[in-house]
Amino acid sequence: MDRRLERILPRVQKPARYTGGEYNQIIKNKSDIDVRIAFCFPDTYEIGMSNLGMRILYGVFNDMPGVWCERAFAPWGDMADEMRRAGIPLYALESGDPIGYFDMIAFSIGYEMAFTSVLDMLDMAGVPLRSDEREGLSPLVCAGGTACYNIEPIAEFIDLCFIGEGEELDVEVVELYRKAKREGWTKTEFLRQACRIQGVYVPRFYDIEYNGDGTVKSITAREGAPDKVLKRVVEDFSGAYFPEHPIVPSTEIVHDRVSLELFRGCIRGCRFCQAGFIYRPVRPRGADRLIEQGISSLKNTGYEEVTLSSLSTSDYRPLSGLCDGLLEWCEPNNVSLSLPSLRADNFSIDLMHKVQRVRKSGLTFAPEAGTQRLRDAINKNVREEDLLNSCRIAFEGGWSGLKLYFMLGLPTETDEDVRGIADMALNVLRTWKAYASNKNRGARITVSTSFFVPKAHTPFQWEAQIPIDEYRRRVRILKESITAKAITYNWHEPETSYIEAVLSRGDRRLSKVIETVWRRGGRLDAWSDYFSFERWMDAFSECGIDPDFYAARERGRDEIFPWSMIASGVSDSFMWREREMAYTGELSPDCRAKCTGCGANRLLKGGRCDD
Amino acid sequence: MIKYRIKFIKEGKAAYISHLDLMRTMHRVFIRAGVRVRHSEGFNPHPKMVFAMPLSVGAESECELMDFELDNETDTSVLPQKLTAVMPEGITVTECYAAEEKFKEISWLRVYGRFEYDGGGAADKSAALKSFFDLPQIVIHRKTKRGAADSDIKPSVREIAFEACDAYTVSVSAVIAAGDRPLNPELLVSALEQLALELKPDFAKFRRIAMYKTDENGALFEFK
Known part of the structure; x- marks a missing residue:
């Protein structure tokens, strides 16, 4: 170990985050390697190591002969300061080598608030920030993850983006890189070839022109890059790579368990939900395969918990059989099974008994809105009676705690909708009073509200976010409407969501804002410990940019979005139709009830989803 | 069982x-x-x-x-x-x-320490360290769960020896208390910081070598 590091580590919090050496990490012999990849997660170790996508791609890359993929995370402030003071550049956990010398620096960016950390990690690595300042083929700075569906605010810092799922796409790009390195191509030659691979977006090959009013006038692709970059999906998801030997961190992380991915995509089509559109079409994994993968991962890790992950777990058709198959192994081995993100409408007694057989975890429902009218507008097909029925089952079964998640500021929301949240929570409490099998412990009902952020690639991409003061007013209405002591109300502070709203529909002109925020110390902005609203607002005014232009402005139907060169496979006309239906309060059926013709099925050969 | x-x-x-x-x-x-x-x-x-x-x-x-x-x-x-x-x-x-054997029988630990002096002069430091730890009493201020107090760490140090490895490093070999009045080896550095700052290493790292129990005469035996 680096002697300088040895001196620093005893002084920082949770030093095991910075050493590597965990069980199942992959060490390769450098002399066998021709492409070295630093997989960078622009958040802490605990968050990054909990990310299933990272675990999948770590395995996919390292399964390639001659390729060694290592990990790097954003150090917490104390460690970042110590490293800068000691002149230690950002290093990869496996080898301890500085990542600035790697062939590829690949970021996984899941949300916009990580943008400043991307810059900070590049700087800590000693790599020039802007793509045009990096002349050589290496290090090639890449990005993937859902934030890449609108990467424009940091497009000037990134050489290449992976749009969509990486299992196959990333391998093709790495193989091309290997060829480029062997044959001595220039960076431009490489990027010119790379952008011909479906799913590759090379920001520098797109010229953006703006209108006098600040909106985008035109986007022009150059160098043979496609006008629209169509996302990649793994067609055979059931057969796709799954990490059966995941790294077991030696220190506690956020999701410290085996995570099984039941399916990609979602049949629901909630109009606010970006994931619900960009992960289409729905592709399940077979239950037998999941059981095998689950047991094998549990044996290989020693984890005592397995969780089922997807956008809507109760929509997995063979869920019951899957749970039975897993429990058959889990119960005698003291392993618990947990089910996150259950929908309130089809929560069954059967399922409840299954999850509680080993260990009883908390229950969370997300009705998102307080009245049926607004739930219809956002296409959240949950009825209050279904929710109350699910609650009754849960309370009868011995649960006494329940969390309910809502959003404030959804399009068309009125004060009546806000008060509806309080009414709904009260009805849940009444249900507890009427049906709870165990009243000794008292009811613990928690209502949480977040501030709605309109996202790109959703039917609400044209919407204005409500002003911060208006969000606060609605919080006050709700707070005053909740009177029962057994109901706790938590609300998110709105400042971060406002910045998120700016960035999530931002364009390239924001790059100077992000750089300014970073230069003034901004990093790990998803953490309240580090986020400074003032720093962001100062940066906007210094750069002469009005953040409300991005957050609080309703777009016209024909406006060219900054992310218009990225195609999720869901058609623009479908998005607009869904937006109009929100205003008329019309529901769209889920994909199983009736195909709504979103267009994502064309991403699969044969054009059939959810087989 | x-x-x-x-x-x-x-x-x-x-x-x-x-x-x-x-x-x-x-x-x-x-x-x-x-x-x-x-x-x-x-x-x-x-x-x-x-x-x-x-x-x-x-x-x-x-x-x-x-x-x-x-x-x-x-x-x-x-x-x-x-x-x-x-x-x-x-x-x-x-x-x-x-x-x-029961863990409560563990009474002494042998630890090895590496003291690094960035300014060099390890040979002189080594000799001075020996003299310092030869003092009959080494009373330091320490914070415990029950509050701050002054205490003599000398009874908790059964043996201690120093040797310069190179110009910048002194190795320490010590037998310190683990049972009654247990001593965290870091306190050896705290003692220097409080009482002989010029001898405080710029960096110290410790390694446990052995755990001991004692017989009725106080002789050391390796704990198994």
């Missing part, structure tokens, strides 16, 4: 695994190795594993001990290799045997 004990080395990257994380890690290691440790009864069963003495984060050891219970007798000869194969980097199980 049989109680077994493993002896293991914790070094390198593993030195930064905290005590709490080590317990979690060991639990998973046994599951990976397919060794079913007995669990406690009750609402929230946990594996019956007990460590001899917690080790500070950053310190290494070649004599850590941990007890665990199994339902049935097992072939202990294969366990060190089997467990080591599924350990994180830096932990090596060296022995496994039925636990007989």
